[in-house]
Amino acid sequence: MTIPDASLLQVAAVGPAVAGVVWLGLLRWPWIRRLAAGAVWLAAHAAAWSVFWRLYGAETVGWRGLEPGLLQASVVPVAEIGVLLALIRADALRGRAAVGAVVGLTVSMSAVVVGAYSTSLVGQALFLPVPTLAAAAASLTGSGWRRMPGLGGLAAADLVAVLGFAVLFDRSGSSTVTSAGGLGLGSALLLLSAAAKVGAVPGFATWRLTASNGPGALITAALRGQGVALCALAGPIVAGVEDSIPLAAAAVVATMIAGGSGLLAGRAHTSLTAICGAAGAVLFLAIGLGGSVGLRAFLLLFPAFLLASGVALLVGWPGEEEELAGRRSRIRRWVGGAALGVAAASLAGLPPAGGFPGTWLTFDLATARGTIEPLYVILTGAAALGLVAAVVGAIPLLRAVRPGWIPALVGAAGAGMLLYVGSLPVRVGGGWWLRVEDGLNAPRLLSFVGAPSLPPVAGKVLLAAAMASAVPVGLVILLGRGFRDAGGTFAGPIPRRNPGPSRGGVRHLARKLLARSERLYVGMAAAMLIELAAVWSIVQLVIRAGRRGFL
Amino acid sequence: MAVAVALIVALFLGLVADLATALVLRVVWHGGSVGWPLSAFGADVRLLVMNRDRISVVEAFGAGLGLLGGTLAAAAAVGAAPGNAPFVYLALALGAVGGHAAASLSDIGPAELRAKRARLQFAMVEPAFALALAVGFIRWRAVDLEAVRGAHDVLGSGMEVGPPLASIGLILATLVGLACGALRLAPERAAETGTGGGSSLLVTLCRWSLSGATVLVAAAFLAGGENTLAAGWPLDPALLPALLTAAVGALILGGVRAALDALPWSMRLLAGWGAALLAAVALELVFLA
Numbered sequence: 001m002t003i004p005d006a007s008l009l010q011v012a013a014v015g016p017a018v019a020g021v022v023w024l025g026l027l028r029w030p031w032i033r034r035l036a037a038g039a040v041w042l043a044a045h046a047a048a049w050s051v052f053w054r055l056y057g058a059e060t061v062g063w064r065g066l067e068p069g070l071l072q073a074s075v076v077p078v079a080e081i082g083v084l085l086a087l088i089r090a091d092a093l094r095g096r097a098a099v100g101a102v103v104g105l106t107v108s109m110s111a112v113v114v115g116a117y118s119t120s121l122v123g124q125a126l127f128l129p130v131p132t133l134a135a136a137a138a139s140l141t142g143s144g145w146r147r148m149p150g151l152g153g154l155a156a157a158d159l160v161a162v163l164g165f166a167v168l169f170d171r172s173g174s175s176t177v178t179s180a181g182g183l184g185l186g187s188a189l190l191l192l193s194a195a196a197k198v199g200a201v202p203g204f205a206t207w208r209l210t211a212s213n214g215p216g217a218l219i220t221a222a223l224r225g226q227g228v229a230l231c232a233l234a235g236p237i238v239a240g241v242e243d244s245i246p247l248a249a250a251a252v253v254a255t256m257i258a259g260g261s262g263l264l265a266g267r268a269h270t271s272l273t274a275i276c277g278a279a280g281a282v283l284f285l286a287i288g289l290g291g292s293v294g295l296r297a298f299l300l301l302f303p304a305f306l307l308a309s310g311v312a313l314l315v316g317w318p319g320e321e322e323e324l325a326g327r328r329s330r331i332r333r334w335v336g337g338a339a340l341g342v343a344a345a346s347l348a349g350l351p352p353a354g355g356f357p358g359t360w361l362t363f364d365l366a367t368a369r370g371t372i373e374p375l376y377v378i379l380t381g382a383a384a385l386g387l388v389a390a391v392v393g394a395i396p397l398l399r400a401v402r403p404g405w406i407p408a409l410v411g412a413a414g415a416g417m418l419l420y421v422g423s424l425p426v427r428v429g430g431g432w433w434l435r436v437e438d439g440l441n442a443p444r445l446l447s448f449v450g451a452p453s454l455p456p457v458a459g460k461v462l463l464a465a466a467m468a469s470a471v472p473v474g475l476v477i478l479l480g481r482g483f484r485d486a487g488g489t490f491a492g493p494i495p496r497r498n499p500g501p502s503r504g505g506v507r508h509l510a511r512k513l514l515a516r517s518e519r520l521y522v523g524m525a526a527a528m529l530i531e532l533a534a535v536w537s538i539v540q541l542v543i544r545a546g547r548r549g550f551l
Numbered sequence: 552m553a554v555a556v557a558l559i560v561a562l563f564l565g566l567v568a569d570l571a572t573a574l575v576l577r578v579v580w581h582g583g584s585v586g587w588p589l590s591a592f593g594a595d596v597r598l599l600v601m602n603r604d605r606i607s608v609v610e611a612f613g614a615g616l617g618l619l620g621g622t623l624a625a626a627a628a629v630g631a632a633p634g635n636a637p638f639v640y641l642a643l644a645l646g647a648v649g650g651h652a653a654a655s656l657s658d659i660g661p662a663e664l665r666a667k668r669a670r671l672q673f674a675m676v677e678p679a680f681a682l683a684l685a686v687g688f689i690r691w692r693a694v695d696l697e698a699v700r701g702a703h704d705v706l707g708s709g710m711e712v713g714p715p716l717a718s719i720g721l722i723l724a725t726l727v728g729l730a731c732g733a734l735r736l737a738p739e740r741a742a743e744t745g746t747g748g749g750s751s752l753l754v755t756l757c758r759w760s761l762s763g764a765t766v767l768v769a770a771a772f773l774a775g776g777e778n779t780l781a782a783g784w785p786l787d788p789a790l791l792p793a794l795l796t797a798a799v800g801a802l803i804l805g806g807v808r809a810a811l812d813a814l815p816w817s818m819r820l821l822a823g824w825g826a827a828l829l830a831a832v833a834l835e836l837v838f839l840a
Contacts, residue, residue: 466619469622473753
């Protein structure tokens, strides 16, 4: 019996929000709410995979304005896995924070699904602000609610995205998503918004939200999914596969700033933000490099990015609670630390983690382009340094992880998936890449392009090197008769002086102004105004579309 | 087998570098004994066995990666593993990152500060190191150490083969690479009580393997080697020039490290930037030749 398209799409779109409502309704019974909501979430997830699988088999799936292409349908299930990991972390929060985070994540995910599946610019614009509002609501449930970090940036990102949709609508004369044949103003605005939502813009929007203590930081899993979907829409679908040096250069600058931020991080949240931000910027570098290879690199990068950032949030986000280290938590910390290590390696593009094939292909393409345009060689080197700096900055995170049992085990499973994807990229995605590229009319590439063009390091050589290097370590473990417990707090990689008592000057004045503005809710008011402007722009877009008969 | 022997050779060369550091410190600055690397190693083993001064999981994992990187780079330098340029750089980077990860855990203030400064040094000097490595490959117009060794077989030693500008550029790049190699290392055992034992032992091994791998790669650019490893490797006489060059490189690396250790920490950062400038000069010389 074939499930009708309408049912599949409805379940996929509405299912995550229903799961959140079920969770909320059964709030008093922890395990019952987890099982019931989990079942609903799994049903929605299965529906999303079914949509993907049908499109993979060259069928069309459509219902009213929801008629996704294979690329957009691919983003949804991967984003849902990242959000699921964040949900597991959110469920462990206490009181109102858990409610804010779980409901916010589930509602946001539904909005992301509808946005990804919709072929109408108006439809996408309508659901665009939902994750931002969910993040704001979740932040209000935390203890630091006065600050609402990142909300202004997210509201600005929404406004920019709506303007991008409006430009595309005006220029194409149609509310249906169509290819514009190049990177124009509309797609550039959408890419800027996508970068902010992915967390690639340092100190802005999702970046700031991830670096916060409150439950709003977990909503970033859905925001990243939305950012990737917007990036896929604006880049390969609307703009095509043309290269763009300004986009590539901006992505490299963002990577370097992220790396520097990671090196200077004094808190675990900042270190986590930096490594996720650096990885997010590499996505835009791949889009900026353009061509079929750039598109292939993007297809390799985004699943690993969403999964790895989800694992990092699950096991590495410390939240507001501090759990003391002790004998009972040692195994959990080791498992969680290993999972976080793999996630960080994936985000930094290190082998054999999931981000390596895409990062390698991006750098390979950039150096190939560098034979004609030497600027690309400099960009490649700078991006590589940014990633190395970000991963060096993430090393102290490994010591500070304190996950629960379920997050540690689920994180380990996620890390296993990342290692599998990173080791066998062609086996995992070869057919999918070709179908996506065919659907976007990109020039053909051979299926095995994606594995790095390293010399074939024979398995024997690697095994011999691994065994040779394991012998001294094993001897030290044996001589010491085990491991010592080294749990501790986060200690940043770079030495920083204590600020000491403030004695006037610009910094003191800035702190005073910040404190006063927090008391007067200036930031919150400004963010709300910007979001209202975005909502007003959406209303205007709907009215114009209605007048032209597109509703 | 050749891969394991490459690690042993690298560790030995790293020990030579440490002994050179001790010698220079003793002769020039009258500090410490000449044999402190060996005595410190012995003290660490004693602390590990008698006091059960164990390592943590993060240190074990970091040290494993550091030794793996050093092993792969050393094996690539001597021809026991592929010598593709990105592979060699990645192996050296892995060796450095792993060593710093192994040295990253310390609750003792001065030791923690030393580890943090070493990480900053590594990050600051890495562009210069990568550039120096690139100059070596560009000099021979090759992207693989196998091709570099082949060029040595046909043309002769890198220090003698003209044009002179290219030789000078190559030698300058090698010196810069050795200096940067000294700045990339994980910090040595601190003098404070409680910082020895298993952790210090593994960090020492990572440091030695990375030093040894760095000088072996430098020697491959200057003196070549053999692409086919005979059964008697490394005792094969045909390999002696390369191994002797590596030994001299280890002495230079150790001496540079002693000189840098005597500088204030901020001056070491300046030295890193100076190295980047010299690497750029070497690149220009190689291009002009």
